[in-house]
Amino acid sequence: MSGSRKTFDRHDAEPASCPVVSEYNVRPLAESEFRDASRVFLASLHHPAPTDEQWQRSSSRYEPGRVFGAFRGGELVGTTMALSSSIAVPGGEVLPASAVTGVGVRADHTRRGVLRSLMRTQLDDVRARGEPVAMLHASEAVIYGRFGYGEGTRTRTVSLDTHRAVLHAQAPSGGSIRLVGKDEAGKLLPDLYRRIASSRPGTISRSEGWWDSRLGVLSGAQMVVAVHTGDDGEDDGFALYEVSKNDHRFDDGVCTLQVSDLQSADAVATASLWRFLLGVDLVDRVVAIDRPVDEPLEWLLTDRRTCRVSSIQDDLWLRLVDVPAALAARRYGAAEPVVIEVRDDFLPENSGIYRIGPEGMRRSDARPQLGLGVDVLASLYLGDAGVSALAAANRLEVHDRSAVAEADRLFATAETPWCGTGF
Numbered sequence: 515m516s517g518s519r520k521t522f523d524r525h526d527a528e529p530a531s532c533p534v535v536s537e538y539n540v541r542p543l544a545e546s547e548f549r550d551a552s553r554v555f556l557a558s559l560h561h562p563a564p565t566d567e568q569w570q571r572s573s574s575r576y577e578p579g580r581v582f583g584a585f586r587g588g589e590l591v592g593t594t595m596a597l598s599s600s601i602a603v604p605g606g607e608v609l610p611a612s613a614v615t616g617v618g619v620r621a622d623h624t625r626r627g628v629l630r631s632l633m634r635t636q637l638d639d640v641r642a643r644g645e646p647v648a649m650l651h652a653s654e655a656v657i658y659g660r661f662g663y664g665e666g667t668r669t670r671t672v673s674l675d676t677h678r679a680v681l682h683a684q685a686p687s688g689g690s691i692r693l694v695g696k697d698e699a700g701k702l703l704p705d706l707y708r709r710i711a712s713s714r715p716g717t718i719s720r721s722e723g724w725w726d727s728r729l730g731v732l733s734g735a736q737m738v739v740a741v742h743t744g745d746d747g748e749d750d751g752f753a754l755y756e757v758s759k760n761d762h763r764f765d766d767g768v769c770t771l772q773v774s775d776l777q778s779a780d781a782v783a784t785a786s787l788w789r790f791l792l793g794v795d796l797v798d799r800v801v802a803i804d805r806p807v808d809e810p811l812e813w814l815l816t817d818r819r820t821c822r823v824s825s826i827q828d829d830l831w832l833r834l835v836d837v838p839a840a841l842a843a844r845r846y847g848a849a850e851p852v853v854i855e856v857r858d859d860f861l862p863e864n865s866g867i868y869r870i871g872p873e874g875m876r877r878s879d880a881r882p883q884l885g886l887g888v889d890v891l892a893s894l895y896l897g898d899a900g901v902s903a904l905a906a907a908n909r910l911e912v913h914d915r916s917a918v919a920e921a922d923r924l925f926a927t928a929e930t931p932w933c934g935t936g937f
């Protein structure tokens with residue numbers, strides 16, 4: 515995961531591997547520069563500049579003071595930004611968190627340390643704001659480990675043949691489903707998500723700006739919004755989907771219903787939404803992205819093989835910006851306490867020895883039983899990776915073998931962490 519392990523003082527000049535970084539000036543952008551930042555970001559992903567309409571629906575995501583630019587000769591050549599957000603951690607506590615996005619460097623300025631300087635400025639800013647965690651979705655898995663980010667959650671994409679996939683007779687059922695128009699969805703979904711978003715580790719908040727942008731995208735698409743109402747009359751789940759229809763005269767004639775978001779308060783709402791999606795007329799295949807890896811979908815079906823997992827991918831990358839605060843905020847399983855040594859080259863104030871047990875964590879001066887980088891700690895933090903798996907892959911150092919099983923139990927969570935919210 516992590517690339518560089520070089521140690522350097524964060525207030526010193528950048529390391530020798532970024533020789534020309536001093537030519538770049540990094541500063542927060544004025545609001546009048548936000549659209550330029552959007553252009554640089556989109557161009558780095560090979561997308562065209564935003565149209566007026568696209569800019570209108572995404573501009574509210576840009577928070578004053580949280581958008582940074584790297585300049586050379588007065589020209590904006592790189593950018594990053596953060597949305598003020600929050601994340602649920604094991605035990606149910608919700609921590610303020612920085613949702614980092616819009617990261618891009620102009621193609622003629624890459625590999626000169628621009629991203630490194632942007633990350634430096636941004637992580638210092640996140641720390642100054644008192645947000646213990648930063649998070650992002652990575653375009654490539656090899657970029658962010660060196661800045662202390664680690665893969666914190668995963669998702670899976672599932673594909674079901676609607677002609678064979680049927681929920682079994684005892685699968686939970688109840689309530690009703692209705693389709694709502696885009697205007698009603700705009701009024702209903704932000705509050706519904708707030709009410710039903712689970713306390714599952716990795717769940718993040720969705721701001722007004724996030725919804726403006728998401729529902730703005732819907733307005734130009736053939737997106738359908740289905741809402742589930744429970745037997746008590748309360749809305750308790752929703753699914754967003756789009757149907758792409760091939761013409762059987764030219765193509766293979768397979769009609770696919772693509773689910774991009776499915777959120778529910780309980781098992782009845784979940785099963786009812788799946789039953790509905792699998793029953794939509796003229797659809798041959800349902801594909802759902804960004805699903806939890808432990809969603810019991812196969813168990814709802816008469817024939818579990820009709821649910822094919824087409825991929826499992828990294829979802830949320832996590833950066834513990836304030837390690838003591840983050841470690842203190844989560845709960846731990848029943849096990850003997852373990853002493854770990856954490857290394858953080860990018861934010862060295864996090865480096866140190868921590869004793870973690872069911873009663874919580876504290877700094878310690880005991881001999882460490884395990885040693886690990888802050889990026890690896892991020893993969894353990896929400897419960898996605900197991901300590902023994904990381905030890906087997908030499909991602910952490912084991913000084914006392916008995917600590918591995920104890921640490922496995924301390925960091926394990928009942929539910930697999932899941933984010934499922936793009937930003």
Ligand SMILES: CC(C)(COP(=O)(O)OP(=O)(O)OC[C@H]1O[C@@H](n2cnc3c(N)ncnc32)[C@H](O)[C@@H]1OP(=O)(O)O)[C@@H](O)C(=O)NCCC(=O)NCCS
Nearest residue numbers: 518531558617618619624625626627628629630652653656
């Ligand atoms: C990814 C991107 C932002 C990196 O910017 P950059 O200014 O070239 O990065 P830096 O020069 O600061 O690189 C810092 C380190 O990361 C490494 N690195 C950066 N991008 C990398 C990549 N795509 N693959 C592998 N290593 C990468 C550099 O080699 C350097 O390594 P070092 O620490 O060993 O010296 C830039 O290439 C880009 O805009 N890519 C296209 C858009 C994109 O993917 N954005 C990210 C969205 S999440």
